[in-house]
Amino acid sequence: MTCLNKVAMTPPSSDHKRPHTPSSFRFSSLNLVWFLVVPSTVFFLVSTLGPHRPSISPLSSLLQVSFSNNSLQGSSIFNGSSIDSSFQLEAETDYFVSNMPLPDAIIEKHTIQLDISKNNESESVVIVTSKIVKKNSKLERNEANLARVRSSIKQAALVRNLTSTHQDPDYVPHGPIYRNANAFHRSYLEMEKVFKIYVYKEGEPPIFHNGPCRSIYSSEGRFIHELEKGNFYTTEDPDEALVYFLPFSVVMLVQYLYEPETSNTNAIGRTVVDYIDVISGKYPYWNRSLGADHFMLSCHDWGPRTSSYVPHLFHKSVRVLCNANTSEGFNPSKDASFPEINLLTGEVEGLLGGPSPSHRSILAFFAGRLHGYIRYLLLNEWKDKRDPDVQVFDQLPKGVSYMSKLKNSRFCLCPSGYEVASPRIVEAIYAECVPVLISDNYVPPFSDVLNWKSFSIQIAVKDIPNIKKILMGVSQRQYLRMQRRVKQVQRHFVVNATPKRYDVFHMINHSIWLRRLNIHVRYQSWSILKARAGVSTCLKQ
Structure with a gap:
C-alpha cells in the first residue's frame, strides 16, 4: 500500500514572471492541492494505522461472512461419507481483521523526482511515498500453522485402515467406532501440540469462572474448573491463542438471575450482552472475527436461549451445548455437542463396568418420570404392559437399584426429555449397555469422530411402539460386536479427577479444535473495508 506523504517544491529555473495563462492557473491550482490535501491525507493515514483503540469497530457489521451451509448429511473429513454432524474441514470461512496495529507494520519510504516542463519553463517536483509493509503477526503465524495442520489431517484421512498408522504410547484409535481412525489420531496429536485457549479474566464468581461439579450439569462445571486450573491447553498470552473462552456458567446465570415468579430472563440476557461489550471493548479479538474464534459452553437447557x-x-461463535437440537439453531458445522453427565457425587467410582453379555437378562430398560412429549409416548406405550423384556418405569419399585437394572440390561433406552439431550446416554455407556437413542433433531456428542451407528441403536419417535420388534431383530452376533464397541468407546466419555488423554475433557477440546480448523482469520486491507463503508481513502494496493 502506498500513500502520498510529503511534497517538496523547487523554484523555477527562470527569473522572469510567468504569464497568467489558463494553463499556468491550473498548475498553480495543482500546487494548492498538493499543500492542502496531502497533509490531511498523511494525518488520516497515521491516525488510521496508529495503535489500535480497544473499541468495537464500526466496520464490523459490514463484514458479510458466513459459514458454509452444510446440511446434516454432508461429508466428513474423517471418512468421506454421509454423516449426521457433517463437519467439513475443507469448508473454511475467512474472517477479516479490519485493523492492523502500528507495531505489526513497517514503513518503507521512496523518493521520486519529477521534472515538469511547460512553455520553456522547468520545475522539479519531489514526491516522498510511504509504503506500509506488514510483518508476520502472531495471528498470521498461527494461521500458517493451522494450514499445515489441515493439510496433514487431509493426508491422514486418505488412509482407510481401521487402525491408525501413528504411534502412541497410551492409545491407538482403531476399529469401526471411528469414522476414520487415522484422521482422528492425526488431528488429536496435532491438537496436543498446537491448540491454545485464552480464558478471559473478566467477571467474578459465582456466575463467572465457576460451575456445578455434582449434578446433572456437572459436565459444565467440570470443564470450566479444568480450564481455570490452567493445566491443559490454556495460555496467558491472548495473541498466542487459537480460541477464546467466555467463562460464564449458564447454570449459575439461571440460579442467581432468573426470576421464576415473573419468568423474566432479561437479567440473564443483559449480563451476557454486557460481558461481550466489556471484552470486545478491552481486547481486539472478538471484533476481528466477529466472535467466530470464541466459544461458550453450557449443559443447561437454556444454553441456546442465553x-x-x-x-x-x-x-458465529462456537457453542458447546448439551442441548444440541438442530431445530433450535444448533449448527453442527460450527457448534459442538456436549455430553450430559449426571455425577451425583462428583465421581465415576462404581459407575463403570457391568456383567458380561451372557449375564444380562433384560432386553431393554428405562426408568424416569414424565418429562417431555417423547417420554410421554414411551411411558404411555410400555409402562403398563409389564413386559419382562422391555421394562419401562416412571418410578422404580422400592428396593430396586437403578444401576443394577442398567447393568443387567442389553439395551438401555435413552429418550429425550423436554430438550434433546439425556444423561442416560453416558449412563448406558458407563454400564456397558448398548444405548438406544430416541429423539428428533439430536446431534450426539463427538459425531465428527465417532460412528454412533457402530455402537448404538437409533430409533425414531414414531417407532416407539416397535421398540421390542426392532431390538429383537438385532442378532446375537451383532449385539456382541456393539457391546464390545461400547466398552471401547467408554474411554472418550469418562470423567477423570485429573484429565487423561482421550477422556471426555480432551474430547470436548478436540470438538472445539475441529471448529477452529474450519475457519481462517486473516488480515484484510483497509482499502476494501473502507470501500465497503463508503469512505474514500488514499491507501492503495
Whole structure:
C-alpha cells in the first residue's frame, strides 16, 4: 500500500514572471492541492494505522461472512461419507481483521523526482511515498500453522485402515467406532501440540469462572474448573491463542438471575450482552472475527436461549451445548455437542463396568418420570404392559437399584426429555449397555469422530411402539460386536479427577479444535473495508 506523504517544491529555473495563462492557473491550482490535501491525507493515514483503540469497530457489521451451509448429511473429513454432524474441514470461512496495529507494520519510504516542463519553463517536483509493509503477526503465524495442520489431517484421512498408522504410547484409535481412525489420531496429536485457549479474566464468581461439579450439569462445571486450573491447553498470552473462552456458567446465570415468579430472563440476557461489550471493548479479538474464534459452553437447557441475546454469539461463535437440537439453531458445522453427565457425587467410582453379555437378562430398560412429549409416548406405550423384556418405569419399585437394572440390561433406552439431550446416554455407556437413542433433531456428542451407528441403536419417535420388534431383530452376533464397541468407546466419555488423554475433557477440546480448523482469520486491507463503508481513502494496493 502506498500513500502520498510529503511534497517538496523547487523554484523555477527562470527569473522572469510567468504569464497568467489558463494553463499556468491550473498548475498553480495543482500546487494548492498538493499543500492542502496531502497533509490531511498523511494525518488520516497515521491516525488510521496508529495503535489500535480497544473499541468495537464500526466496520464490523459490514463484514458479510458466513459459514458454509452444510446440511446434516454432508461429508466428513474423517471418512468421506454421509454423516449426521457433517463437519467439513475443507469448508473454511475467512474472517477479516479490519485493523492492523502500528507495531505489526513497517514503513518503507521512496523518493521520486519529477521534472515538469511547460512553455520553456522547468520545475522539479519531489514526491516522498510511504509504503506500509506488514510483518508476520502472531495471528498470521498461527494461521500458517493451522494450514499445515489441515493439510496433514487431509493426508491422514486418505488412509482407510481401521487402525491408525501413528504411534502412541497410551492409545491407538482403531476399529469401526471411528469414522476414520487415522484422521482422528492425526488431528488429536496435532491438537496436543498446537491448540491454545485464552480464558478471559473478566467477571467474578459465582456466575463467572465457576460451575456445578455434582449434578446433572456437572459436565459444565467440570470443564470450566479444568480450564481455570490452567493445566491443559490454556495460555496467558491472548495473541498466542487459537480460541477464546467466555467463562460464564449458564447454570449459575439461571440460579442467581432468573426470576421464576415473573419468568423474566432479561437479567440473564443483559449480563451476557454486557460481558461481550466489556471484552470486545478491552481486547481486539472478538471484533476481528466477529466472535467466530470464541466459544461458550453450557449443559443447561437454556444454553441456546442465553446465546441468542448476542446475535454474533448465536450465529458465529462456537457453542458447546448439551442441548444440541438442530431445530433450535444448533449448527453442527460450527457448534459442538456436549455430553450430559449426571455425577451425583462428583465421581465415576462404581459407575463403570457391568456383567458380561451372557449375564444380562433384560432386553431393554428405562426408568424416569414424565418429562417431555417423547417420554410421554414411551411411558404411555410400555409402562403398563409389564413386559419382562422391555421394562419401562416412571418410578422404580422400592428396593430396586437403578444401576443394577442398567447393568443387567442389553439395551438401555435413552429418550429425550423436554430438550434433546439425556444423561442416560453416558449412563448406558458407563454400564456397558448398548444405548438406544430416541429423539428428533439430536446431534450426539463427538459425531465428527465417532460412528454412533457402530455402537448404538437409533430409533425414531414414531417407532416407539416397535421398540421390542426392532431390538429383537438385532442378532446375537451383532449385539456382541456393539457391546464390545461400547466398552471401547467408554474411554472418550469418562470423567477423570485429573484429565487423561482421550477422556471426555480432551474430547470436548478436540470438538472445539475441529471448529477452529474450519475457519481462517486473516488480515484484510483497509482499502476494501473502507470501500465497503463508503469512505474514500488514499491507501492503495
